[in-house]
Amino acid sequence: MNNKIIVLSNGLLGSTVFHYLSYKYGADKVRQVMSKYPSDEFQREIEYFDKKGNVIINAAGAILQRTDKFGINYEIPHYLISVLKHARIIHPSSSCVFSGLKLSSYSKEDRMDSTTPYGLSKARGDALILEKNDPRFKIVRTSIIGDDVDKKSFLGWVTSQPLNATINGYIYEIFGGVTTLTWAKIADDMIHRWEAYDILTHVSCKYPLSKYDLINDIKKVYGRQDIKVLVDSRVKLDKSLVPDIVTDDIYDQLIEFRDFYKKLEKGFYE
Numbered sequence: 488m489n490n491k492i493i494v495l496s497n498g499l500l501g502s503t504v505f506h507y508l509s510y511k512y513g514a515d516k517v518r519q520v521m522s523k524y525p526s527d528e529f530q531r532e533i534e535y536f537d538k539k540g541n542v543i544i545n546a547a548g549a550i551l552q553r554t555d556k557f558g559i560n561y562e563i564p565h566y567l568i569s570v571l572k573h574a575r576i577i578h579p580s581s582s583c584v585f586s587g588l589k590l591s592s593y594s595k596e597d598r599m600d601s602t603t604p605y606g607l608s609k610a611r612g613d614a615l616i617l618e619k620n621d622p623r624f625k626i627v628r629t630s631i632i633g634d635d636v637d638k639k640s641f642l643g644w645v646t647s648q649p650l651n652a653t654i655n656g657y658i659y660e661i662f663g664g665v666t667t668l669t670w671a672k673i674a675d676d677m678i679h680r681w682e683a684y685d686i687l688t689h690v691s692c693k694y695p696l697s698k699y700d701l702i703n704d705i706k707k708v709y710g711r712q713d714i715k716v717l718v719d720s721r722v723k724l725d726k727s728l729v730p731d732i733v734t735d736d737i738y739d740q741l742i743e744f745r746d747f748y749k750k751l752e753k754g755f756y757e
């Protein structure tokens with residue numbers, strides 16, 4: 488591959504995308520932009536990488552686990568739309584653009600009805616890109632599960648529980664997302680078959696499941712059968728999506744994700 492892939496940031500999503508694509512294409516083909524929007528350095532780097540054939544993966548964003556200021560979720564897409572002349576862009580959206588109150592899967596035609604500050608910020612980012620209708624932009628909309636250094640993510644929260652912990656699992660909150668590794672593979676396929684994808688792509692795992700069942704899958708995959716999960720029926724939300732892409736079921740994805748990081752720790756792609 489002659490062109491470069493540029494990953495913005497190294498958070499939960501950005502770090503896996505960077506590791507997977509570096510492993511696949513070699514470190515010289517994949518670059519990370521670690522500077523922060525709206526600094527001069529960030530703008531300089533974006534302009535430098537704005538070359539025909541390059542693909543920018545916008546994994547920079549603000550999520551609930553880390554902040555209550557979500558402006559960059561639409562400011563960065565707005566900035567990229569305004570300045571980029573040559574590069575292509577893959578933008579991660581979220582099933583949180585929907586409220587989940589319909590209690591059945593959301594299609595691409597459904598109105599983005601979230602009322603939370605995070606959901607509204609993600610919906611505004613999507614709307615900007617969809618309005619622009621520029622074939623150089625692709626939106627991947629799903630939920631994601633991955634690991635993070637400070638264990639604030641869902642997976643990190645479960646796997647970092649103390650021995651014999653008791654936690655609640657929502658039996659009526661549905662998860663239909665993918666691991667960050669699966670997300671990286673979809674982005675990779677998108678890069679190579681750009682024209683085959685719509686501007687907006689809905690992604691779902693095979694067999695969306697309750698958060699209660701998701702915790703039990705994580706327990707099995709990460710050898711944490713000591714954790715006790717209580718059925719909690721207080722929350723009723725379904726943000727699953729009517730998918731364009733159906734991936735493996737989440738249990739198989741978690742095994743693949745776990746094994747990928749085990750190998751990565753041993754430096755297998757170097």
Ligand SMILES: NC(=O)c1ccc[n+]([C@@H]2O[C@H](COP(=O)([O-])OP(=O)(O)OC[C@H]3O[C@@H](n4cnc5c(N)ncnc54)[C@H](OP(=O)(O)O)[C@@H]3O)[C@@H](O)[C@H]2O)c1
Nearest residue numbers: 496497498499500501523524546547548579580581630631
């Ligand atoms: N997590 C999910 O469940 C989920 C689901 C669907 C879609 N997404 C989307 O995926 C994207 C990445 O989310 P994530 O889960 O990877 O979150 P994350 O782990 O918090 O990573 C976000 C990254 O963005 C960086 N960042 C924050 N402010 C920035 C700025 N002003 N300029 C440049 N970079 C900045 C952060 O850097 P610092 O750590 O240094 O602040 C961090 O590396 C977001 O757009 C999110 O909405 C996430």
